[in-house]
Every structure is written in structure tokens, then in C-alpha cells.
Amino acid sequence: MKWVVATFNVSAVTRTLRTVRSVSRQFALLSTASLLLLFATGLIGLAQNKGSNSSISSMKSAVATLSVAFFLDMLAMEMPHLQKEITTSTFSPTNTATFLIRSLTGVHPLDPASLLASEIPGLRSEASALLYSGTATQNADSPADFTPPADAIPTQIGPSGNTGPSDPPPAASVTPPPAHPATEAAQAPQVFIYHSHNRESFLPELKSKGITKPDLAYDPDINITLVGKRLKEQVEAKGIRVIQETTDYPSTVKSFQYAKSYAYSAQTVKTALAQNENIGMIFDIHRDSLAREKTTVKLGGKDYAQVYFVVGKKNPGWEKNSEFAGKLNAMLEEKMPGISRGVYGKGSNGNGEYNQSLSPSSILMEIGGPYNSLEEMYRTADVIADIIAELQKDAVKASAPAGSAKGKGGSLG
Numbered sequence: 212m213k214w215v216v217a218t219f220n221v222s223a224v225t226r227t228l229r230t231v232r233s234v235s236r237q238f239a240l241l242s243t244a245s246l247l248l249l250f251a252t253g254l255i256g257l258a259q260n261k262g263s264n265s266s267i268s269s270m271k272s273a274v275a276t277l278s279v280a281f282f283l284d285m286l287a288m289e290m291p292h293l294q295k296e297i298t299t300s301t302f303s304p305t306n307t308a309t310f311l312i313r314s315l316t317g318v319h320p321l322d323p324a325s326l327l328a329s330e331i332p333g334l335r336s337e338a339s340a341l342l343y344s345g346t347a348t349q350n351a352d353s354p355a356d357f358t359p360p361a362d363a364i365p366t367q368i369g370p371s372g373n374t375g376p377s378d379p380p381p382a383a384s385v386t387p388p389p390a391h392p393a394t395e396a397a398q399a400p401q402v403f404i405y406h407s408h409n410r411e412s413f414l415p416e417l418k419s420k421g422i423t424k425p426d427l428a429y430d431p432d433i434n435i436t437l438v439g440k441r442l443k444e445q446v447e448a449k450g451i452r453v454i455q456e457t458t459d460y461p462s463t464v465k466s467f468q469y470a471k472s473y474a475y476s477a478q479t480v481k482t483a484l485a486q487n488e489n490i491g492m493i494f495d496i497h498r499d500s501l502a503r504e505k506t507t508v509k510l511g512g513k514d515y516a517q518v519y520f521v522v523g524k525k526n527p528g529w530e531k532n533s534e535f536a537g538k539l540n541a542m543l544e545e546k547m548p549g550i551s552r553g554v555y556g557k558g559s560n561g562n563g564e565y566n567q568s569l570s571p572s573s574i575l576m577e578i579g580g581p582y583n584s585l586e587e588m589y590r591t592a593d594v595i596a597d598i599i600a601e602l603q604k605d606a607v608k609a610s611a612p613a614g615s616a617k618g619k620g621g622s623l624g
Contacts, residue, residue, distance in 0.1 A: 340524070343537045343554035345544040347508060347517060353555050354519040354577050357500035358469060363429045364410055364461050399489035401603055402446060404439045404496060405456040407476040407566075411435045411498045415584040425500065425581035431459055438578060438588045439496045445596030451603050454483060454490070473562045480566050480573075491606055492599065493573035495565060503582035508549040516579025516591045518543065520554040523575070525563035529556065531571035539574070542598045550594060 339353035412430040414423065422428060436457040443453040460475045461467045467475075476495065484490060499506055499519060506517050520536040522529055536554040543551040557563055567573045576595075579588050 339521075339555040339557050341553055342522060342533050342556050343520075343540045345540060345551045345553050346548045347551065348553040352501065352505050352552070354521055354552075354557075355500040357426070359426060359429055363427045364469060398452065400452040400454045400487045401489055401491050402443075402451060402453040402599060403456070403480070403483050403487070403490045403493045404443055404453060405458075405476055405479050405483075405493075406434075406436050406439055406497070407460075407472045407495050408497050409434060409436050409457060409459055410461065412581070413498070413579070413583055413585060413588070414581050428581040431462065433585075435496055435498050435578075437585060438498075438592050439494075441589045442494075442496070442592040442596055442599075445593050446599050446603075449596070449600035451600055454487065456483065473564070473566055477566045477569070480569050484569065490570075491572055491603065493566075493570050494599075495573070495575045497575065497577050498583070498588070499577040499580045501580050503580065506580035506583055507587065510547060510549055513590060514587045515547075515550055515594070516583040516587045517550055517552050518591060518595070519552045519577040521565065521575040521577060522554060522556045523563050523565035523567045524556045524558040526565075526568040528568060528571060532567045532574060535572050536574045538602065539595075539598060542601065543594065546598065547594055550591060 341348065341353070410429040410431055412428045412434045414425060414428050416433045417428060417430060420430075422430075436455075439455050439457070443455045446453050456479050458476075458479060460472060464475055480493060483493075498516075508515050508517050520540055522533045522536055526532060533554065533556065540551050540554050557565075565573075565575045567575070578591055578595075
């Protein structure tokens with residue numbers, strides 16, 4: 212009888228040990244899993260903290276690509292009286308079908324190149340990326356890069372070996388920008404304007420020379436530098452000192468090559484920054500190569516040249532330049548909807564950097580195209596001048612010491 216009881220006790224102990232081992236294994240597994248979870252959570256937290264700024268910037272950029280018209284159309288779905296003010300809805304059958312096709316296939320029905328991009332490696336990377344949009348933005352119409360034929364920009368070699376300027380053209384029927392008296396409100400230059408492609412011109416102004424093809428719309432005298440001059444004078448009339456560099460690279464650079472234009476103009480920007488430490492905003496002003504209907508808008512009964520802002524994504528700090536361009540785009544959209552076509556980022560296509568690594572407040576502006584007149588360009592320059600002046604004055608206020616009415620300078624970067 213005693214032997215049976217002993218056997219029974221041993222069996223109970225064995226079962227207890229098995230239970231303890233099973234529970235221990237489960238406890239060990241749960242503890243290990245908990246430690247791994249805590250470790251992973253810590254890593255995620257570190258990664259999130261490190262990338263929070265870029266994530267927020269990406270979200271802002273994504274939201275910014277939605278136009279005002281998109282939000283108005285969403286409101287109109289709930290507020291019927293708004294529909295009377297909207298002529299073309301974002302949610303129209305055509306726009307909806309286009310969106311679905313692009314989402315499912317990656318092909319834009321209005322852009323044949325997008326179909327080729329799916330079959331030709333590397334072609335898709337050449338496309339411009341829309342960063343910020345406006346009411347006039349059309350995804351199929353990004354800024355166009357164009358290299359003019361050799362005969363469009365003649366390079367005459369002078370005695371010194373440098374290319375020499377061509378003969379002066381006959382008097383043109385172009386009304387020069389009105390002169391404004393220089394103000395003394397800001398002694399140090401705060402804005403710098405230059406032109407990497409300084410000979411980009413306009414067909415309406417070249418009729419007297421018999422130039423009718425857009426790929427030949429280049430001139431040493433009647434060109435985009437006149438628009439930069441107008442912008443300079445209008446900004447200075449608001450009390451902000453501006454420097455404009457109008458170097459004619461084809462006539463001053465030995466063995467000039469159009470493809471190296473940004474390398475030439477980079478030296479121009481570096482020199483300006485070295486000599487003027489208070490420069491806060493830098494604008495490389497061009498005219499685009501698109502057709503008139505894609506570079507012109509009628510507002511208040513008058514034609515205005517439209518604007519594209521270009522951000523070089525090969526610049527390691529391009530996000531700051533993008534934010535600066537986004538401010539300009541938003542302010543233009545608020546002041547005069549329809550003038551801005553939006554902000555585009557370019558990487559492997561075009562130059563990809565555009566000297567923008569030299570300043571976080573440096574941007575490339577494409578104003579109008581070869582079919583626009585100087586009068587239309589000047590109207591737009593006047594509007595942009597108001598925006599630049601407002602931005603600069605805000606920057607000066609932000610940099611002013613507490614209790615001081617005036618700031619020394621101002622940087623938007």
C-alpha cells in the first residue's frame with residue numbers, strides 16, 4: 212500500500228514539472244517577444260524622429276499638388292449652390308477616367324510619352340515632377356527644355372579669340388520699361404536677378420528681323436533680360452535694392468557651348484554672393500519653349516504671360532528651394548489665380564541643379580514663351596514684383612531683433 216502511494220506521488224510531481232517547464236517556455240517566449248517588440252518600437256521611434264521633417268515636407272508637397280479647384284469641387288458636392296460658379300468640374304467624366312487610367316496603368320491618356328516610358332528603361336525618370344500646383348496647372352504641360360540650333364545663337368570670333376557680339380540690330384519697336392527713381396530704403400542689395408539663357412527672345416518683337424520660327428527666337432538685345440530689368444525696377448520702386456546681371460555669355464565666353472550655360476552663370480552667382488552678403492533671393496529668369504496657349508492667360512481683359520517655377524532635384528537641399536518656390540506659387544495663386552502654372556521638380560532631365568545649391572532661396576522662373584510679347588511679359592513681371600517685395604519685407608521683419616522696428620537684412624532660407 213505504501214508503494215502505491217509513493218508511485219502516485221512521483222506521477223504528480225512529474226506532471227507538475229512538465230507544467231512548470233511548459234509555463235517557463237511560454238514565459239520565456241513571451242518575454243523574448245516583448246523585448247523584441249520594445250526594441251523594434253525604439254528603432255521605429257528613432258527612425259520616425261529622424262525622418263519626421265522630411266515626412267511632413269512630403270505630406271505638405273502632396274497636399275500642395277491639389278489645386279484650389281479640386282477643393283472647391285469637393286465642397287460643391289455638398290453645397291449645391293457652388294456648382295453654379297464652377298464651369299468644369301474636377302470630377303467630370305473625362306478627368307475621372309484620366310485619373311483612373313493613370314492610377315491603374317501609369318499612362319497619361321494625353322501624354323503619349325508616358326506610354327513609351329513604361330517600355331523604355333530610364334525614360335520615366337526624365338519626366339518633371341509636379342511639386343505645387345494652381346488653378347492653371349495641367350499635368351500634361353510641364354516646362355519644356357529646348358536646345359536651340361547652332362545658327363540661332365551665332366558665335367563670332369573676335370581678334371582676342373573670344374566670341375564677339377553681333378552687329379547691333381536696327382531700332383526695334385519695343386517700348387522700354389518705365390524708369391523708377393531708386394529709393395534709399397534698403398542700401399544693401401537683397402535680391403539678385405540673372406539669366407543663364409540671356410538671349411531667349413519673343414517672336415512678336417522680332418518681326419522686323421524676319422524671324423518667325425520659335426526655335427530661332429533668340430536675340431542679343433531684345434531678350435529675356437528686358438523682363439529682368441522690368442522686374443528689377445518694379446521691386447526697387449518698392450524700396451528693395453536689386454542687382455541684375457545681364458552678361459551675354461555667347462559673346463563673352465571663349466568657345467561658348469550652350470549646354471554649359473549653367474556652369475557659366477554659376478560663376479556669376481558666386482561672384483554676386485561673394486560681393487553682396489545680404490542677398491536673400493536669387494532668380495534665374497527664362498522664357499519657356501511651349502506654345503502660346505500654354506504660356507498665356509487672360510485676366511481682367513488683358514493677356515498675361517504665365518509662370519513656371521523649376522526646382523533642381525539634383526541639389527541635395529532641393530526641399531528648401533521647393534518650399535521657397537511653393538511660397539511664391541501660393542502667393543501668386545492668391546493674388547491673381549491663373550498666372551502660375553505651378554512648381555516642377557527636375558532631376559535627370561535638363562540641368563537638374565540650376566545653381567540652386569548656392570542658396571536655399573534660389574529658384575528658376577520660366578515666364579511666358581516665344582509667342583508672348585514684351586507687354587505681356589511686363590504685366591506678369593509687375594505682379595511678381597509685388598510678391599517678391601512682400602516676401603522680402605516679411606523676411607526682414609522676421610530677422611529683426613525683438614523690440615526693433617527694422618531688420619538688417621533678411622533671408623528666406
